[in-house]
Each structure stands twice: as C-alpha cells, then as structure tokens.
Amino acid sequence: MPRPIQAVIHHAALTHNLARARACARGARVWAVVKADAYGHGIERVFEALRGADGFALLDLAEAERVRALGWRGPVLLLEGAFEARDLETCSRLNLWHVVHREAQIDWLAAHKTHQPHRVFLKLNSGMNRLGFAPAAFRSAWHRLDALPQVDEVTLMTHFADADGARGIAAQWAVFEAAARDLPGERSLANSAATLRHAEAAGVRADWVRAGIMTYGSAPDFPEHDIARWDLRPAMTLRSQLIATQDLQPGDRVGYGSTYTAARPMRIGIVACGYADGYPRHAGTGTPVLVQGLRTTTVGRVSMDMLAVDLSPVPSAQPGTEVTLWGCASRGTVLPIDEVAHAAQTIGYELMCALARRVPVVVA
Ligand SMILES: Cc1ncc(COP(=O)(O)O)c(C=O)c1O
Numbered sequence: 001m002p003r004p005i006q007a008v009i010h011h012a013a014l015t016h017n018l019a020r021a022r023a024c025a026r027g028a029r030v031w032a033v034v035k036a037d038a039y040g041h042g043i044e045r046v047f048e049a050l051r052g053a054d055g056f057a058l059l060d061l062a063e064a065e066r067v068r069a070l071g072w073r074g075p076v077l078l079l080e081g082a083f084e085a086r087d088l089e090t091c092s093r094l095n096l097w098h099v100v101h102r103e104a105q106i107d108w109l110a111a112h113k114t115h116q117p118h119r120v121f122l123k124l125n126s127g128m129n130r131l132g133f134a135p136a137a138f139r140s141a142w143h144r145l146d147a148l149p150q151v152d153e154v155t156l157m158t159h160f161a162d163a164d165g166a167r168g169i170a171a172q173w174a175v176f177e178a179a180a181r182d183l184p185g186e187r188s189l190a191n192s193a194a195t196l197r198h199a200e201a202a203g204v205r206a207d208w209v210r211a212g213i214m215t216y217g218s219a220p221d222f223p224e225h226d227i228a229r230w231d232l233r234p235a236m237t238l239r240s241q242l243i244a245t246q247d248l249q250p251g252d253r254v255g256y257g258s259t260y261t262a263a264r265p266m267r268i269g270i271v272a273c274g275y276a277d278g279y280p281r282h283a284g285t286g287t288p289v290l291v292q293g294l295r296t297t298t299v300g301r302v303s304m305d306m307l308a309v310d311l312s313p314v315p316s317a318q319p320g321t322e323v324t325l326w327g328c329a330s331r332g333t334v335l336p337i338d339e340v341a342h343a344a345q346t347i348g349y350e351l352m353c354a355l356a357r358r359v360p361v362v363v364a
Helices: 011-025 035-039 043-050 061-069 087-094 103-111 135-146 170-180 192-197 337-343 348-353
Strands: 006-009 029-033 055-058 076-078 097-100 118-123 151-157 208-211 236-248 266-271 288-291 294-299 307-310 322-328 361-363
Touching: 011 029, 011 043, 011 192, 011 208, 035 043, 035 348, 043 061, 055 061, 061 076, 061 087, 087 097, 087 103, 087 118, 097 103, 103 135, 118 135, 135 151, 135 170, 192 208, 266 322, 288 337, 322 337, 337 348
Parallel strands: 006 361, 029 055, 029 208, 055 076, 076 097, 097 118, 118 151
Antiparallel strands: 006 236, 236 266, 236 322, 266 307, 288 294, 288 322, 294 307
C-alpha cells in the first residue's frame, strides 16, 4: 500500500473562484494566472476548470507550450516577457503576448523577423521597483514600440506592491495614471488583492485583471480577511491519515528536539505527512489541522515524513483516521491553507507552490 498522503485538486472550486474573479472584474477580462505550474496545482490539472478565463498568464515558454498543447487558442501572456532575443521566435510560433519591461526587449523586437506582429504589455514601474520602465522612460518606450512593424497593440500595465494591505494602491495608481494619461491602448493593473479589495474603482479593474491566488482559494489579505469573507473555495486539499497513536503522561515529550511536553495525560496521533511532502517545517505546536473533520492542532516539530497531532477533541481516532492538513475534509469542514501558512509565518502561495512531487495528486 502506498503512503496514505494525497493532494486533491477541486475543479468545482477553481471554476467557482474564477467566477468570483469575473464578478469582481465587472466586465473586465480575466487572466487566469497559471505561473509556477498553476501555483503548484498543475497546469494540466486546472486547465479544464479554468478554460472559461479570457487568457492564461504565466512565465515560462515551456508552460506556454503546455497551454497550447492542451488546445488553448486564446490569449497567453508571458508576465516577464522574453528572457533573450530568440524567445521571440517561440512567441511568434505560439502566438504569445508578452510583457516588455526593459529596453533590451524592445531592441530584440526591432530585430525580430515575423509575419505576425506581436501584442505586447508595456510595464510601468509605478513604485514596486521590481520590473518596468521608470515613469520618465515610459512614454518613449511606448513610442518606440508603436513605431515597430513587429508590434500591433500595446497594452499598458503595472503591478501593485501593497494592494493587500493598509498602504493600498493610491500612490502607485496615481503614478500609473500620470505616466499613461493620454497614451492609447488597453490597461491591466489588478492582481487578486486589487481585484478583491479595490474593485469599486473602474480604473483599477481596467481592461484586464490578473487573478492568481484568488483562483486557487487563498485570501491575499489573510488574516485581515479570510476566504469565507471573499467567498472563495480551496482548490487544493492535502490529506493523509494517522499511522500510529501514542498515549502520553505528564512530562512526556514529542518529536525532534523534544519541543513539546505533555502537561496532562493525552493521546496524540502520528500523521503520514512531513516537510518532504511540502508541509512547512516552521509550523510549530498549535498549527491547526483537521482529524476526522474536527479541528485540533499539531504538537512538536514537523519531521521529514511525519508530524504529531493532539487527539483530545477526537477520542475515537485511530490509525487510518483521515487527517486534513489544509483544504476540505470528507465531512465538509474547511481548513484554509492561509491558516496553516500563517502559523508557519508564510503565505498560502508558498505552501501550494511547495507541494512535493512525491505526493500523489488526484483531480476531483
Ligand atoms: C505581474 C503579475 N500579475 C499578477 C500576478 C498575480 O498575483 P496574485 O497571485 O496575487 O493574484 C502576479 C503574481 O505575482 C504577477 O507577478
């Protein structure tokens, strides 16, 4: 028998979350962001559920090939654009739209031989200082692109650093508006957090929203808001089973480093899940977990292949009992991935992307 651990990708949840993005986008088109192999869910596994999107946004040419191989003929956007000049040949062959964020990418386009002009997304650095032209250089970049026979449409884009928090989007939005003011072309600004939190501003929704994390059922602004608040559903469940139980007396310790000491007689369960499965090692005692659909917590350190849970709320638990590390338990209880991530001082994005290859995945 294989180890009982398994990840489940929920099609209905993906479709629901995409519909939520569409509702928030209020008429804007929706990119389903499927970079990092669909945030760890697997491009091929999510494709059918997300084919109602207006396009797929991703990073790698190899991922773009996979989306085309699935039969998708609609828009595909490379969010970081070409990494070298010859990438443009693949863009021509696969009809990929691509971000242009620095001068060299315009030079490559100018030298590129293509019968089919490219659609590009010109990126402004409005304050995040990651990718994009500085506001003073944005206009001249636009004019350079506009003059190239290799380019047909230029969409204007930027990316918000603080759409999920108190700082918000106002300052970066103002920079974008000033730089893009009288330039023609469609616009794309909003990630999930901006789509959810700033949807009332038509200028922020603009022509295209880029829905990443919300598609997968994680709240970009947890713990301020959770998925219930945003009406999102977990797209991934990580589930396993108990493979042993232990009865502890006061003073007994648990796991490597003996970081947990029982204060009372208690029963714990040993779960077939560890950091080699992608469960965060930094999730300390007290991290929420569902046993038989009932909430309890982990105790002690997470080891490579196992972790321990407090069975006090589930006295009937025994080897073989279902354990839900995040997502949906069989009896319907939901443990948002964001809660586990928060306990491990990280974010849902990281946990879903880190699901280990050794974990078998099924689509439900
Ligand atoms: C340019 C760009 N747009 C959109 C997204 C999607 O962001 P989120 O997953 O927060 O919706 C990302 C992700 O980092 C991105 O880099």
